[in-house]
Amino acid sequence: MAEPIKFRGVVTFQRYYSENSFWGVFNVKTKERLPFSQEITNPNAFEDDEDFEPHYVVCVAGKMQQLYVGSEYEFTASCEYSSKYKTWNYVPSTVTALAPSSIESSRLFLSSVLTESQANVLLKEYPNIIQEIINGKDKVDVNRLYGIGEKTYNRIRNKIIDNYVISDIITLLQPYGVTFSAIRSLLKWEPNSAILKQKIKENPYVLTNAKGFGFQTVDRLALKMQPELIDSGKRLIAFMKYTLSKAADESGHTWVTFSDLNNSIIDQIPQCKDIFDNLVEQNKDGIFAGYFFIKDNKIGLSKYHDCEIAIYDILQELNQHSFLRNIDVSGGIEKAEKELGYELSEDQRRVVKQIENSNVVIFTGPAGTGKSSTARAILNSFPTSSIACCSLSAKAAQRIQEATGFQASTAHRLLGYSHTGFTYNSDNRLPHDVVFIDEASMLNCTLFYNIVSAVKEGAKIIICGDYAQLPPIGAGNVFSDLIHMPEQFNISVLTKVHRQAEKSGILTDANKIRKGIFPIEEPRPQILSGELKDMAYVFRDNRERIQDIAVNQFIKIVNSKGLDNVVCIVPRKDTVVNSALEINKQIQSQLVDTKNTPFIQGVQNKFYIGDRILQIENDSERDIFNGEVGFVEDVFPNAKNDETIMTAKFKSTLNGEDKVVEYNRDDLKTVLLGYSMSIHKSQGSEYDYVITVIDNTHFTLLDNCLLYTAITRAKKMSILIAQPEAFKRAMKNNFNRNRQTWLGLK
Numbered sequence: 001m002a003e004p005i006k007f008r009g010v011v012t013f014q015r016y017y018s019e020n021s022f023w024g025v026f027n028v029k030t031k032e033r034l035p036f037s038q039e040i041t042n043p044n045a046f047e048d049d050e051d052f053e054p055h056y057v058v059c060v061a062g063k064m065q066q067l068y069v070g071s072e073y074e075f076t077a078s079c080e081y082s083s084k085y086k087t088w089n090y091v092p093s094t095v096t097a098l099a100p101s102s103i104e105s106s107r108l109f110l111s112s113v114l115t116e117s118q119a120n121v122l123l124k125e126y127p128n129i130i131q132e133i134i135n136g137k138d139k140v141d142v143n144r145l146y147g148i149g150e151k152t153y154n155r156i157r158n159k160i161i162d163n164y165v166i167s168d169i170i171t172l173l174q175p176y177g178v179t180f181s182a183i184r185s186l187l188k189w190e191p192n193s194a195i196l197k198q199k200i201k202e203n204p205y206v207l208t209n210a211k212g213f214g215f216q217t218v219d220r221l222a223l224k225m226q227p228e229l230i231d232s233g234k235r236l237i238a239f240m241k242y243t244l245s246k247a248a249d250e251s252g253h254t255w256v257t258f259s260d261l262n263n264s265i266i267d268q269i270p271q272c273k274d275i276f277d278n279l280v281e282q283n284k285d286g287i288f289a290g291y292f293f294i295k296d297n298k299i300g301l302s303k304y305h306d307c308e309i310a311i312y313d314i315l316q317e318l319n320q321h322s323f324l325r326n327i328d329v330s331g332g333i334e335k336a337e338k339e340l341g342y343e344l345s346e347d348q349r350r351v352v353k354q355i356e357n358s359n360v361v362i363f364t365g366p367a368g369t370g371k372s373s374t375a376r377a378i379l380n381s382f383p384t385s386s387i388a389c390c391s392l393s394a395k396a397a398q399r400i401q402e403a404t405g406f407q408a409s410t411a412h413r414l415l416g417y418s419h420t421g422f423t424y425n426s427d428n429r430l431p432h433d434v435v436f437i438d439e440a441s442m443l444n445c446t447l448f449y450n451i452v453s454a455v456k457e458g459a460k461i462i463i464c465g466d467y468a469q470l471p472p473i474g475a476g477n478v479f480s481d482l483i484h485m486p487e488q489f490n491i492s493v494l495t496k497v498h499r500q501a502e503k504s505g506i507l508t509d510a511n512k513i514r515k516g517i518f519p520i521e522e523p524r525p526q527i528l529s530g531e532l533k534d535m536a537y538v539f540r541d542n543r544e545r546i547q548d549i550a551v552n553q554f555i556k557i558v559n560s561k562g563l564d565n566v567v568c569i570v571p572r573k574d575t576v577v578n579s580a581l582e583i584n585k586q587i588q589s590q591l592v593d594t595k596n597t598p599f600i601q602g603v604q605n606k607f608y609i610g611d612r613i614l615q616i617e618n619d620s621e622r623d624i625f626n627g628e629v630g631f632v633e634d635v636f637p638n639a640k641n642d643e644t645i646m647t648a649k650f651k652s653t654l655n656g657e658d659k660v661v662e663y664n665r666d667d668l669k670t671v672l673l674g675y676s677m678s679i680h681k682s683q684g685s686e687y688d689y690v691i692t693v694i695d696n697t698h699f700t701l702l703d704n705c706l707l708y709t710a711i712t713r714a715k716k717m718s719i720l721i722a723q724p725e726a727f728k729r730a731m732k733n734n735f736n737r738n739r740q741t742w743l744g745l746k
Contacts, residue, residue: 003078004076004077004078004093005034005035005075005076005077005078005079005090006074006075006076007030007032007034007074007075007077008030008031008032008072008073008074008075008098009028009029009030009032009058009060009072009073009075010028010029010030010070010071010072010073011026011027011028011067011068011069011070011071011073012027012028012029012057012069013026013027013069014026014067014069015027015059017066017067018643019066021063021665022063022064022065022180022181022184023061023062023063024060024061024062024063024064024066024067025059025060025061025089026059026060026061026067027057027058027059027060028057028058028059028060028073028075028090029055029056029057030055030056030057030058031053031055031056032056033056034056034058034079034090035079035088036058036079036088037056037057037058038056038057038058039054039055039056040054040055040056040057041054058089058090059087059088059089059090060075060077060089060090060091060092060095061082061089061090061091062077062089062091062092063092063180063181064092064095064180065095065162065163065166065167065170065180066162066163067095067163068109068112068113068159068163069108069112070105070108070109070111070112071097071098071100071105071108071109071112071163072097072098072100072105073095073096073097073098073167074094074095074096074098075090075092075094075095075096076092076093076094076095077090077091077092077093078090078091078093079091093174094170094171094174095167095170096167096168096170096171097163097164097166097167099130099131099134099164100130100131103123103127106123106127106129106130107119107120107123109130109160109163110122110123110130110156113155113156113159114148114152114156115147117147118147118148118152121145121146121147121148122145122148122156125144125145126138126140130160130164133157133160133161133164134160134161134164134194136194138157140153161192161193161194162193166183166187166193168193168197169183169186169187169193169196169197169200170183172197172200172201173200173221176221176224176225177221178221182212182213185210185211185212185213186207186210186213188211189209189210189211190210203234204218204221204222204225204226204229205218205219205222205229205234205235205237205238207221207222208238208241208242214242215238215239215242215243218238219235219238219239219269222235230271231271231272231274231275232272232275233275235269235271235272236265236269236272236275236276236279237289237291239264239265239268239269239272240261240276240291240292240299241291241301243256243261243264244256244261244292244299244300244301245301247300248300248301248304248474248475248476249474249475251739252444252471252472252474252475252476252477252739252741253300253475253739253740253741254300254301254304254305254308254445254475254476254739254740254741254742254743255293255295255298255299255300255304255305255740255741255742256298256299256300256740257297257298257299258280258297258298258299259297261276261299262276280294287302290302293305293306293742295742298740300742304445304475304476304742305742307445307446307449307475307476308445308449308476308478308481308741308742308743309742309743310449310453311445311448311449311452311478311743312488312743312746314449314452314453314455315360315452315461315482315489316488317457318359318360318452318455318457318459318461319358319359319360319489321359321457321458322458323356323357323358323359323460324382324385324433324434324458324459324460326382326383326384326385327355327356327381327382328381328383329352329353329355329356329381331380331381331383332352332377332378332379332380332381332382332383333349333352333377333380333381335377335380336373336376336377336380337377339376339405340373340376342498342500344370344373344374344377345370345494345496345498346496347365347369347370347492347494347495347496348370348373348374348377348494349377350492351363351374351378351492351494352374352377352378352381354490354492355378355381355460355462357490358460358489358490359458359459359460359461360460360461360463360489360490361378361460361461361462361463361490361492362463362464362479362482362483362489362490362491362492363463363464363491363492363493363494364464364465364466364467364479364483364491364492364493364494365466365493365494365495366466366468366494366495366497366510366511366514367466367501367506367507367510367511367514367708367712368497368498368501368502368504368507368508368510368511369494369495369496369497369498369501370494370498371464371466371494372399372403372404373403374464374494375400375403375404375436375438375462375464376403376404376405376406378436378462379404379405379406379434379436379462382433382434382460385432385433385434386431386432386433386434387406387432387433387434387435387436388409388414388430388432388434388435388436389401389404389406389407389408389409389435389436389438390408390409390410390411390413390414390435390436390437390438390451391408391410391411391437391438391439391442391684392410392411392439392442392443392447392626392627392684393410393439393442393625393626393627393683393684393685394410394615394625394626394627394628394629395627395628395629395684395685395686396438396439396442396627396683396684396685397409397410398685399438399684399685399686400436400438406436408438410618410625410626410627411437411443411447411450411451412618412620412625412626413620413625414430414451415430415450415451415454416620417618417620418620418621419620419621422450422454424454425450425453425454426453426454428454429454429455429456429457430454430455430456430459431456432456432459433458433459433460434459434460434461434462435451435455435459435460435461435462436461436462436464437451437461437462437463437464437465438464438465439464439465439466439683439684440463440464440465440478440479441465441466441467441469441470441471441472441479441480442465442469442470442472442473442683442684443472443478443479444472444473444474444475444476444478445474445475445476445478445741445743446474446475446476448476448478448479463479463482465479467479467480467483467737468514468705468708468737469683469705469708469709469712470679470680470683470705470706470709471737471739473680476739476741476743477737477739477741477743477744478741478743480737480739481741481743481744481746482743484744485746488746497511502531503530503531503532504530504531504532504534504535505528505529505530505531505532505533505534505535505718506530506534506535506711506712506714506717506718507712508529508530508535509529509530509535509711510708510711510712513704513707513708513711513731514704514705514708516704516731516734518731519535520537523537523539523722523724523727523728524537524539525538525539525540526538526539534714534716534717534718535711535717535718535720536717536718536719536720537720537722537727538719538720538721538722539721539722539723539724539727540721540723541723541724543577543578543695543696543697543723544577546578546693546695546721546722546723547577547578547582547583547586547693549721550568550578550583550691550693550721551568551583551586551587551590553691553719553721554566554568554587554675554691555587555590555591557689557691558591561688561689563591563612565687565688565689566687566688566689566690566691567674567675567676567677567682567685567687567689567690567691567713568580568583568587568675568676568677568690568691568692568693569676569677569678569679569681569682569690569691569692569693569710569713570583570676570677570678570679570692570693570694570698571678571679571694571698571701571702571706572678572697572698572701573672573677573678573681574604576695576697576698577695577697578693578694578695578697578698580672580676580677580678580681581604581605581672583675583676583693584605584672584673584674584675584676585605585673587673587675587676588605588608588611588673588675591610591611591675592608592610592611594606594608597609597610598634598635598636599635600635600644600645600646600663600665600668601644601665602668602669602671603668603669604672605672605673607632607635607646607668607671607673608632608635609632609633609634609635610631610632611631611632611673611674612629612630612631612673612674612675613629613630613631613632613648613671613672613673613674614627614628614629614671614672614673614674614677614681615627615628615629615630615650615670615671616670616671616672616681617670619667619670622661622662623659623661624650624659624661627681627684627685628650629650629674630648630649630650630651630661630674631648631649632646632647632648633647633648633649633660634646634647635647638664643664643665644665645662645663645664646662646663646668647660647661647662647663648660648661648663648671649661679692679706679709679710682709682710682713683709683713685713686713686714686715687713687714687715688714688715688716688717689714689716689717689719690710690711690713690714690717690718690719691719691721692707692710692711692718692719692720692721692722693721693722694707694720694721694722694723694726694727694730695722695723695726696723696725696726696729698726699726699729702726702729702730702733703730703733703734703735704730704731704733704734704735705735705737706730706735707720707730707731
């Protein structure tokens with residue numbers, strides 16, 4: 001690669017620019033004779049002879065911010081040959097916008113984002129408007145601007161900030177190795193370029209708050225920018241926030257011991273050890289630095305402490321209010337039994353009766369003990385009340401409807417989630433008399449708080465889950481903590497497995513696995529278990545052979561039962577042979593004609609028409625939520641630009657209507673192929689046929705809790721395909737459900 005060249009130039013033409021990929025191609029005129037530049041000695045038809053000056057033109061192509069025709073920039077770029085287009089291009093490493101030095105240059109820029117008359121009006125009233133906006137000193141009265149309203153002015157203002165201030169950020173950060181893509185990510189965290197620049201200069205460690213910027217990356221950058229921060233409180237606080245957030249996100253702990261945190265400081269930022277000792281000495285208990293909560297020898301982020309204690313206090317308060325009177329427990333049980341076709345056990349009846357004398361009812365139990373039928377009887381006991389049912393994922397909400405007959409939704413949809421937060425909260429309570437939460441073990445403390453804080457005074461809240469399944473992703477372990485509080489709340493544990501469940505190899509073996517009991521004597525090539533022969537084990541030593549068997553079984557079930565009824569689940573989402581990513585590719589290659597079917601390129605996969613996809617993020621604006629499964633319906637070019645659009649149809653039993661969702665290239669990061677998924681992603685859902693794959697590359701994830709969760713996703717047939725040693729390891733590892741939580745100390 002050639003040595004970078006620094007030059008100034010004015011953009012004369014935009015050939016292409018994508019706001020999604022940040023890739024642009026621009027013609028730039030410069031006074032400098034650059035290698036492979038085109039010399040222009042005569043004016044073209046659009047240039048005035050009197051103003052014309054000979055110049056050179058180069059093509060600038062690569063990742064950069066949006067450039068504007070007529071604006072001047074300083075480029076640092078390498079001249080490289082494009083074999084695809086057979087031209088020499090200047091590939092930029094930095095592009096810095098040069099602020100206009102005259103009214104005419106200001107007019108050129110403004111004319112690229114406004115009409116000529118609007119640009120003239122603005123410059124007449126505010127001739128230094130661009131400099132004033134760059135410096136954050138603009139005080140504009142839009143009433144003085146004929147033809148320019150507030151909305152138009154704000155658009156102009158944002159364009160100016162994006163063009164000129166972002167250049168300052170690039171100039172500030174790129175010399176320290178921060179890429180243009182990373183800078184664009186920062187601007188998603190803090191869209192105001194001027195504010196972002198100010199924050200970085202005041203405290204570079206503020207970047208740890210942005211997605212994708214871990215402490216180690218930011219620490220290296222901060223110490224290059226301001227070496228004096230090596231033994232500062234800013235560095236220490238950033239490290240503590242990072243360490244405690246990591247403990248919460250990865251292990252679920254909402255506190256750690258002083259000694260553990262102290263050891264981490266000694267290992268990674270020893271220069272800050274004395275500052276930490278002083279902070280601890282001065283803050284024995286309570287909150288300090290606005291971020292941390294200390295109690296005894298424990299320390300955690302105060303937001304998690306406050307969240308967990310608030311959950312406890314809210315549930316206690318809900319129990320203090322008078323009870324609903326329109327409850328018919330006998331009628332609810334009778335109706336449920338009639339709908340189900342069998343009688344409830346005494347265990348179940350006892351749980352249902354608890355709703356008469358408690359506003360907070362919490363119950364749990366292993367697979368096959370009738371949690372869903374108990375919930376049906378409970379909900380049937382409120383014949384005239386307004387009832388809301390929710391769960392974390394769309395699939396789990398669908399299960400509630402199928403199991404109870406009551407309409408359900410995701411927790412986010414119930415609370416009216418949008419990019420600004422939840423519609424229903426502690427200030428605007430849900431209107432419902434009864435709120436039923438299923439699969440509550442999946443809820444981290446933040447979402448648990450969001451739900452319970454929105455329950456109105458006098459309402460009942462019914463909380464159900466299986467604490468032996470995988471704990472929630474993120475901080476806390478609220479459901480598991482609550483079921484260990486029988487003195488504070490009405491807690492019931494279902495223990496009797498139904499006679500129907502006793503015939504099932506799925507449920508019988510799952511409950512053995514739950515207790516750490518080997519469900520089979522010894523791994524053999526193939527084993528069928530249970531009176532119903534609905535639990536199958538397939539053991540092979542070779543990982544690639546395991547994948548082949550799993551994919552073949554999947555295709556076989558699709559051909560006989562249909563694609564809606566089967567899923568393949570694995571411990572890991574990517575990076576190994578038997579990950580969801582790799583198995584998805586193999587299944588896709590057999591189900592889709594990849595040579596002749598239109599597709600769109602996603603982050604990790606190509607999505608072809610007909611592919612099954614899994615939504616992995618909540619998006620209220622497009623009415624699509626985490627866990628919803630759909631099918632790619634069409635792929636076509638966007639009429640407005642060169643980007644490709646994908647549409648997918650989601651069959652929703654939650655409201656009885658199918659919906660079509662549109663994805664542009666940037667939206668594709670919110671979806672995965674949906675033939676195979678991680679066991680975490682499958683939690684809360686059920687399929688008729690489930691194929692579970694485990695091997696030794698899943699080493700650190702293997703335990704009996706993971707196996708129990710995986711096997712119980714199946715309703716008709718569960719097939720476990722595994723390496724023998726991986727299965728034995730999972731069975732020998734009894735999952736430790738204990739998380740260090742403030743609620744657990746109650």
